[in-house]
Amino acid sequence: MKLTPKFLLSVALAALAVPIAAPATAQDTIKAEAAQLTEGEKLAKVFADDDEASLKRNPLNALFRGDMRYADRLGDFMTDAYFDAERKAANDNIAALGNIDRAKLSPTDKIAYDVFMRNQKDAIKGLSSPYFELSVVRPINHFFGFHTFYPNFASGQGAAPFKTRVDYENNLKRHKEFVVMLDRAIGRFREGMASGVVETKMTVSNVIDQLDTQLKQSAEESPYFGPTKNFPADFTDAEKAAFTRQYRDAIEKDIYPAYTRLRDFLKNDYLPVAREGHGLKYMKGGDQLYSYLIESTVTLPMRADEIHNIGLSEVARIKGEMEKVRTEVNFKGTLPEFFDHLRHDPKFKMASREALTQGYYDIGKTVDAVIGTQFKYLPKAPLEIRPYEEFREKYEAGGSYQQGTPDGSRPGIFYFNAYDLPSRTTPGMTTLYLHEGAPGHHFQISIAQENEKLPAFMRFGGNTAYVEGWALYAETLGYEMGLYTDPYQRFGTLSDEMLRAMRLVVDTGIHSKGWSREQAIDYMLANSDMGRTDATAEVERYIAIPSQALAYKIGALTISRLKEKAKTELGGKFDVREFHNEVLNTGALPLTVLEKKIDDWIASKK
Structure with a gap:
């Protein structure tokens, strides 16, 4: 029953001489109800209200979760009304957070508060001038x-x-x-x-x-x-x-x-x-847009020159490790000649799409047998392995991941690329599976979305530096799981690590230093065993989505640094399975927030 002012007045008059208070308004009722909530409950309501509204504006997000309420539509993407609604939602969310006393929140809720606030501010910035006009x-x-x-x-x-x-x-x-x-x-x-x-x-x-x-x-x-x-x-x-x-x-x-x-x-x-010109440097307003994209992508206050120099340093370090493998297998030529050997020797090729598929099936079984040494909790969702469909494989990367549903009814899918099969080599197969499948994207995305205690934006959202940083870090777990005892498989993971290091050099080279497409391809061929087809696809990807490729290495370096810090400070109390749980159990955090969380965890273990 709705209590209108007219109804309240009639009740008051019936009381004759009884003093009456001013009639309550709907806003008074809302405030009274809010006053009865704890700060954590207020925060949860902000998250829940935003999530429900967001699903209506972005129906595909609901469908990917298995929520079919809006499955008859795609949404009004690209319209002014859509962007206006997104801006308003972000501003309203910031205002709602302002009514919550952060100091009274639990440690986990403080993390959620900080991530949500950062997300809203970043959304507003991206939807504001000049970045919006340069992207839309x-x-x-x-x-x-x-x-x-x-x-x-x-x-x-x-x-x-x-x-x-x-x-x-x-x-x-x-x-x-x-x-x-x-x-x-x-x-x-x-x-x-x-x-x-x-x-x-x-x-x-x-x-x-x-x-x-x-x-x-x-x-x-x-x-x-x-x-x-x-x-x-x-x-x-x-x-x-x-x-x-x-x-x-x-x-x-x-x-x-x-x-x-x-x-x-x-x-x-x-x-x-x-x-x-291929880089944003050659686009009107491009330099300004690239600076924004870097900070938004890596979730750290970094600039193009700094990232470029980190990339050069990592390329040199990884080259040194590659030289050790070349020596171990008794290859007498130079490292570039060893790259060429790996590109063209028939023993590093798969004879058919079917053989390549079976190779990934075999790797999956091997990983499943040892994954428990690194993780306490495994995803409920199964993982399928598939080649890309032929209509899209030419312009896809070497592999990718499509998430499953939170209840496990739709599996996660690891896609690999079988286009131009003679250009693809076998040493990188294990590390690609670890990155895109288990324990990379499949673990990170599934464990987060299966945790119903998290707000939806943490279960299903994220940022590239964390998501791709985790997947690259997951490749290094092949050492601890005994998957790189073969020197060529070890070289395969070094090659993938080299790819992510080169990305720091090439992405910044293209968009801030004016490198051409050909210059970037040549750099990648000179410093890795990549085939020209893969190198070309990678470079054209960086041109298409500036800054995204920077996230992998920056994220992985951050997670590895935090792991070494925990090992050093905890000594015998360090358990790698607990560390991985701490990294994964609150979803994809901005790197600044992740570092604070791990520091707090280390302190609590002491």
Whole structure:
């Protein structure tokens, strides 16, 4: 029953001479209820309210969690209304935190408070001038965009479920929003053409190639047709025929025409005015944007020159370790000749996609047998191993991870790349699995999202420095688990460590020092055993998503430093399984917050 002022007044008059207080307002009621909550309960309410509102604005986030309430939509991404809502939410959240006494929170809640506050401030900064105007007009490139994410998502092999009739209907509804989104991207690109903020000719050419590749497929060959090839058993023949017709029509009459509009616009209108220089240094406002992206990505107050020099130092150190392996296997040539040997010797190649797949299956079983020596708690979600689909493998990295659901009903997936198989070598397989699979991304993401005691933004959110830093750190656990006794496997992990060190040099080289694409590729080939195909894909990735590649090494160096600090200060009390639990059990923390947490844990153990 709602107590209106009119109702309260009538009750007061019935009391005749009894003195009455002023009528309560809705705001008074809210304040009274809030006063009865503890500071921790107030904080939890802020988190819960924000999460619920965020899921409505970002329905895909809900679907990836297995929450199907908004599964019939993609969201109004790229619109002014969407960005306005995100800004308002962040400002409202900061105001709500201001009403909470942080000093009265528990240690874990203080961590959550600090992370949430940092996230809101960073969101506001990214959605403000000049960074917003420099980013929103470049909505997609070959490494980032709905045009490559959505085909897998809607294929029947991705995160979108196809178990019920409603699932199939929701997918058709999402298709309509996807078409609108592609046209919306054209509008944002046109804004950039007017303001002089444009993508590179290289990234745009790659997007055109991606769209052409999909358009060459018939409707039946398209990943969008995939759900019609594996209907649930309870569908009638009439329903199967109806959905098959609707899915073919959506591809031929809606999606492919939208692809064509985007492809033709990029080819005929945008490509001629796209920029020649590959780095942000060559884009209007690019230097300022890159400085912001660095600090946002690594979650530390670092600058491009500092990171570049750390990278040069790490490249030199790792080269020294590689020389030791070269000597151990009695290779008589130089290190660059050893790189060439590893690139081309047939004994370091897999004969087929099937053999490569089986190789990763075998590595997974080996890791499963020893993982308990490093971890107290294992994820509930299983881990699947798959090659990339052929329609997207050319422009993907060597491997990646797609998270499962918190309840384990959808597994996590480790994807590996089998494109241009002769260019891929076997020594890096173990370390790639440790990074993308277990105990890398699969452990970090699954353990966090399975911890229902954490607020949703800590269970499901994160930052690249922690997430990728953990995955790179996880590669080094191969030493402690006895997985690198073979010198070539050990060289494989050094190669991957070298890749992350080179990224510090190359990413900053491209975006702050003006390196060309070719200069960056040559640097990577000279300092590693990478094939040209992989080196090219890596460099084009750095061009497409500036600063992201810096996070791996900076994050891993931070976690390793904290581990050595704990070992030194705790001595015999140090338990690596407890340390890993402390790093993982509160989700992906900014590195400054993680360091404070581990310092407090060390103090408590003393």
